[in-house]
Amino acid sequence: MPDVSNQPTLWEGKYLRVTARDKWEYVTRRGTSGVVGIVAMTDDRRLVLVEQFRPPVNRNVIEIPAGLAGDVKGSEHEKLADAAARELLEETGYAASEIVYLCEGVSSAGLTDELITLFRATGLTKQGKGLGDETEDITLHEIPVAEVESWIARQVRQGKMVDLKVYAALRWVVGA
Amino acid sequence: MPDVSNQPTLWEGKYLRVTARDKWEYVTRRGTSGVVGIVAMTDDRRLVLVEQFRPPVNRNVIEIPAGLAGDVKGSEHEKLADAAARELLEETGYAASEIVYLCEGVSSAGLTDELITLFRATGLTKQGKGLGDETEDITLHEIPVAEVESWIARQVRQGKMVDLKVYAALRWVVGA
Numbered sequence: 001m002p003d004v005s006n007q008p009t010l011w012e013g014k015y016l017r018v019t020a021r022d023k024w025e026y027v028t029r030r031g032t033s034g035v036v037g038i039v040a041m042t043d044d045r046r047l048v049l050v051e052q053f054r055p056p057v058n059r060n061v062i063e064i065p066a067g068l069a070g071d072v073k074g075s076e077h078e079k080l081a082d083a084a085a086r087e088l089l090e091e092t093g094y095a096a097s098e099i100v101y102l103c104e105g106v107s108s109a110g111l112t113d114e115l116i117t118l119f120r121a122t123g124l125t126k127q128g129k130g131l132g133d134e135t136e137d138i139t140l141h142e143i144p145v146a147e148v149e150s151w152i153a154r155q156v157r158q159g160k161m162v163d164l165k166v167y168a169a170l171r172w173v174v175g176a
Numbered sequence: 177m178p179d180v181s182n183q184p185t186l187w188e189g190k191y192l193r194v195t196a197r198d199k200w201e202y203v204t205r206r207g208t209s210g211v212v213g214i215v216a217m218t219d220d221r222r223l224v225l226v227e228q229f230r231p232p233v234n235r236n237v238i239e240i241p242a243g244l245a246g247d248v249k250g251s252e253h254e255k256l257a258d259a260a261a262r263e264l265l266e267e268t269g270y271a272a273s274e275i276v277y278l279c280e281g282v283s284s285a286g287l288t289d290e291l292i293t294l295f296r297a298t299g300l301t302k303q304g305k306g307l308g309d310e311t312e313d314i315t316l317h318e319i320p321v322a323e324v325e326s327w328i329a330r331q332v333r334q335g336k337m338v339d340l341k342v343y344a345a346l347r348w349v350v351g352a
Contacts, residue, residue, distance in 0.1 A: 011187035011194060013201045016287060018187060018194060025189045026232035027203045027287060054285035056202035061285045103328075105340035107284040109230035109237045111192060111203060114284055116340060152279075164281035164292060167344035174347075 027112045033070030033077065035114060036084040039102060039169040040065060040094060040121040046142040047173055048124070049166065050091050051155075053137065062141070062155055063163040065091045066116070084119040089127060091138055097123025102172055107165075116165070120172055145173050203288045209246030209253065211290060212260040215278060215345040216241060216270060216297040222318040223349055224300070225342065226267050227331075229313065238317070238331055239339040241267045242292070260295040265303060267314055273299025278348055283341075292341070296348055321349050 010025065011018040017028045029035070040048035054061045067090070069083035070076045078086075081099050088094055102118040143151045148170060152162050186201065187194040193204045205211070216224035230237045243266070245259035246252045254262075257275050264270055278294040319327045324346060328338050 010189060013186060013194065014199075016194065016201045016203065018189065018192065018203075021231040021234065023190075024231035025192045027192065027194075029287060054282070055197040055200035056287065056289040057282060057285050057291065058197065061282060063285070103338070103340075103343065104332075105338045105343065106230070106233060106237060107340060108288065108290055109233050109239070109337070109339060111205060111232065111288060111290065112284065113232040114287065115233070115337070118340075156280075161285070161291070162279070162281045163285060164279075164283060164294075164344050165340055167279065167281065167347050168340050171343050171346050171350075 025111075029068070029112075029114060031071055032068040034068070034080050034083065035066065035116045036069055036080050036087060037064050037066040037116050037118045037165050037169075038084050038088045038099075038121050039118060039172050040088055040092065040096065040124060041145065041173050042124050042142060043122075045145050045173075047145050047148055047169065048088075048092050048094065049141040049143060049148075051139040051141060051160070054161075057161055059159065059161045060139075061161045061163055062152060062166060064165050064169050066165070067091070080117045081119060084117075084121070088121055092140055093126055093128040094121070094124040095127045096121035097125070118165070118168070118172075145170070201287075205244070205288075205290060207247055208244040210244070210256050210259070211242065211292045212245055212256050212263060213240050213242040213292050213294045213341055213345075214260050214264045214275075214297050215294060215348050216264055216268065216272065216300060217321065217349050218300050218318060219298075221321050221349075223321050223324050223345065224264075224268050224270065225317040225319060225324075227315040227317060227336070230337075233337055235335065235337045236315075237337045237339055238328060238342060240341050240345050242341070243267070256293045257295060260293075260297065264297055268316055269302055269304040270297070270300040271303045272297035273301070294341070294344070294348075321346070
């Protein structure tokens with residue numbers, strides 16, 4: 001994480017903070033130790049995707065399961081792989097027998113210091129309904145890997161948006 | 177773009193604005209009509225990547241060429257495909273004989289309304305040095321498509337970061 005000494009806080013809200021580095025304005029998520037995304041594939045080669053309303057874009061967005069690490073009081077030092085397993089279970093109801101680190105990368109380093117760590121989850125078994133915690137309203141989709149792009153195109157025609165990490169996810173499941 | 181009527185502005189800087197929708201805080205880029213990213217591949221199948229220092233993460237970041245549309249005074253209605261061609265030329269010195277729309281997607285819809293439109297650029301011919309405008313300091317990399325992931329791993333070991341859109345880009349060039 002960046003050294004934030006000598007950087008003025010320009011604004012602070014409940015969830016976000018705006019900081020300046022050499023006049024460059026950027027936003028930080030408050031109260032989290034990391035962000036994880038999960039590339040989850042079922043044994044019959046379906047990619048597990050979630051759909052939820054995202055206030056910033058005022059639309060439903062198709063995404064890979066994802067969430068914040070260390071955002072629960074008492075679990076500030078939650079390991080990223082543990083957060084990935086927890087978020088996958090919370091959002092999709094799937095437990096994974098294998099969670100493998102894929103990569104970490106920034107989402108938009110011109111405006112935020114957000115760094116996302118991606119894991120691949122396989123050996124999935126249904127443990128519950130998923131669909132998020134009490135603050136989330138999630139629709140679950142399981143799409144055959146070979147059909148994901150045509151399926152996304154249909155969702156977009158219906159007015160939904162897609163998170164670019166879904167395309168990154170395809171990198172690790174197509175042909176895998 | 178979202179309807180922003182009746183949404184309070186919480187903070188406004190020179191480049192960013194923080195808005196609330198139903199208590200959900202999110203950030204918007206000011207003074208731009210869109211963001212474009214370019215998946216550029218040379219005739220000998222090298223992926224064109226750029227590296228620049230990103231103040232929000234205090235590191236050098238490996239990215240696909242990208243930039244803002246309509247951020248130049250007098251060109252507020254610049255078409256996205258035109259912005260893609262301009263940014264590619266500015267950052268890499270390459271002119272493309274073909275610019276094809278690939279997809280649009282959000283970068284991080286939990287914290288920003290940023291929507292990025294990706295284009296594929298082929299038929300590249302060198303027209304100049306590139307390396308950005310007077311505010312940018314860009315290093316150009318041209319990496320054989322099959323070697324991109326191992327090359328990235330080496331860059332990360334050297335302390336650099338990577339933008340997740342690079343992995344999405346691989347989706348459209350590997351096997352293409």
